[in-house]
Amino acid sequence: MKAASGILVAALVLWPGILPAADAPPGATSCSGCHATNAAAETPVPKIHGRNADETVALMAQFRSGSKPGTIMGRVAKGFTEDETRAIAAWLASQR
Template structure:
């Protein structure tokens, strides 16, 4: 293989790597979309996860704990009055994004 062909091959491989990297970065949900998903939790868990007494506050909670609870609700492993139904309406990726949103909020 000639040197020119090798250079083009390396250039092409670099373009593929860049395109893959850019695609991976754009797969992250839009922060405004995540905020919108999280707003659906405000009726019970308060604005930005700061709940009134009697409900569980989500603001500043551990992200992994929120994800585990939501996955347990979704799978029916954790008893609930309504959360098992609500959790089924979100994809696993949405649950992770929402948990990250609440974990980042101030208590």
């Protein structure tokens, strides 16, 4: 990288151009540990990347309240506030 002034030193060299367009909200990237993004992975666990955000928010609310039976998701849902869940759901909706 060549700044016009040429002021570049090892620890201070920065590359602002590498930033992705949007950040994944906190927690969002962990979902794919169980919910596959790779179509080749054979799994009964539902695909959530690309799912409608309102649908994800509603499901998470049901898991959190216990009104939807499940195995692990109730305990995961309780780790996120509604606002956090909404942000994650929106991000998931934008993913494939």
